[in-house]
Amino acid sequence: MSKKKISLIVLVVCLSLLMAVAVGCSNSDTEKTTTEPKTVTFTDSAERQVEVPAKVTKIVPSGPLAQIALFALAPDMLVGLSGKWDPAAEQYLDTKYYNLPVLGQFYGGKGDLNLEEIAKVDPQVIIDVGQSKSSIVEDMDGITKQVGIPTVHIEATTETMGEAYRMLGKLLGREKEAEVLAKYCEGVYSKTQDIMKKVGDDGKVNLIYCTGGDGLNVTLSKGSFHAEILDLVSNNVAVVKDISSKGTGNPVDMEQIVLWDPDVIVFAPDSVYSSVAGDKTWQKLTAIKNGKYYEVPMGPYNWMGFPPSVNRYMGMIWITQLLYPDKAEYDLYKETAKYYELFYHSKLTEDQYKALVANSILKDKQ
Structure with a gap:
């Protein structure tokens, strides 16, 4: 066989292979297009x-x-x-x-x-x-x-x-x-449960959460959906009839709060936190007399809920560290910075942290 014929055969074979590859790719693309649903x-x-x-x-x-x-x-x-x-x-x-x-x-x-x-x-x-x-x-x-x-x-x-x-x-x-x-x-919730097992029912702090312009609304009434975290980490003494599911909670009078006389009071942001120390009526309460009252951190959301979404995981960390520091043992700044980066995509500065918790933690822990 002449060299010319051999070259021709090789050329034909190469062209055939190229066509086969091209057809295969085309079929593959077609299959990919048809098998990827919209x-x-x-x-x-x-x-x-x-x-x-x-x-x-x-x-x-x-x-x-x-x-x-x-x-x-x-x-x-x-x-x-x-x-x-x-x-x-x-x-x-x-x-x-x-x-x-x-x-x-x-x-x-x-x-x-x-x-x-x-x-x-x-x-x-x-x-x-x-x-x-x-x-x-x-x-x-x-x-x-x-x-x-x-x-x-x-x-x-x-x-x-x-x-x-x-x-x-x-x-x-x-x-x-x-x-x-x-x-x-899951990790925060699990640790919160572990902390409360160490605390035990007898060790739970008697507490209420007050909101409203006069502080006379108990938004986190015991047993309500909004009070889920508070009920887990404390003895929520705010027991009311006909629990309200609204953000304003259940209105009560000062006489009722005096009867509850909790060890700790947590005030909602923009409530009466800043004025209760000078109010003779509020001064009757054990929590106020002992300086055991705090304001929930706020920004971008209330840490204890409102709405009751993933912001409450930050609330769990804060309130267990506040109430049971020897059991929780959190580095609150470190945990807050981690949370803000994960959930708000924000690099929290130390100054921002201090502003957030200015009224929310023991003064010697700031």
């Missing part, structure tokens, strides 16, 4: 099968609990807020998050979720995080029907927040980041 089915905590985009990049919360939880995991995906950030938040948050449009909330006292405004920001998913109400299926389906946007519910309590984050991580394609938050929440 949507997937997500099973939420209400066992609803919800069709959502395979890649979610734009979300809105249905309320304040969801807003806090989602901000920790995916602030860049938020295209709206359920409510304005407290002015105290501005020093901690990037302005691009602080100035997002406000869309209202579905549950809670306001119940002002603005479906028209939601449609304008065009999210891919509306996410609800919190307790599963008896009407949750109808509620979520109703929102989806009205605005045409998939709506999912993620059940979350203090005990189950870790699993809630894992579900959110799966939904948003942020499994790794969600696992960090999940383990943090």
Whole structure:
């Protein structure tokens, strides 16, 4: 066989191989295109099968609990807020998050979720995080029907927040980041339980939480959802009938507070903390006479709740260190800085920390 014919055969073989590779790649690309769905089915905590985009990049919360939880995991995906950030938040948050449009909330006292405004920001998913109400299926389906946007519910309590984050991580394609938050929440809750086992029921401090302009509202009434953390870490003596689930709590009179006469009083931010020491009526109380009264740190959120979301994990650390320092043994500045970086994406300075806890810890511990 001549060299010319051999060269021709080699050329034909090479061309055939190149064509085969090209066809194979083309088929592979076609298969990849056809096998990567644009949507997937997500099973939420209400066992609803919800069709959502395979890649979610734009979300809105249905309320304040969801807003806090989602901000920790995916602030860049938020295209709206359920409510304005407290002015105290501005020093901690990037302005691009602080100035997002406000869309209202579905549950809670306001119940002002603005479906028209939601449609304008065009999210891919509306996410609800919190307790599963008896009407949750109808509620979520109703929102989806009205605005045409998939709506999912993620059940979350203090005990189950870790699993809630894992579900959110799966939904948003942020499994790794969600696992960090999940383990943090589970770790803090577990340590709080361990601390209280060491304290024991007999060692629990008698305590009440007061709010309102006159301090005569007990928002964290014993047995209420809002009082979950307080009931865990203290003997919450604020026992009332017909527990209110509203943020304003149950109004009581001074006579009732004197009868309770707790060892420790925790005041809500913007309550009467700064004036009780000079008030003759409040001075009748053991906690005031002994200087055992404190103001809950505030910024961006109240550490004890309001709303009762992931901010309460910071509250658990603070209040166990406040009440039982020999059992908790936290470095509060270190723990606060860690929390703010994880959940608010903020580098907390020592000066900011001191301002946060100025009225909130034993003076010799600041």
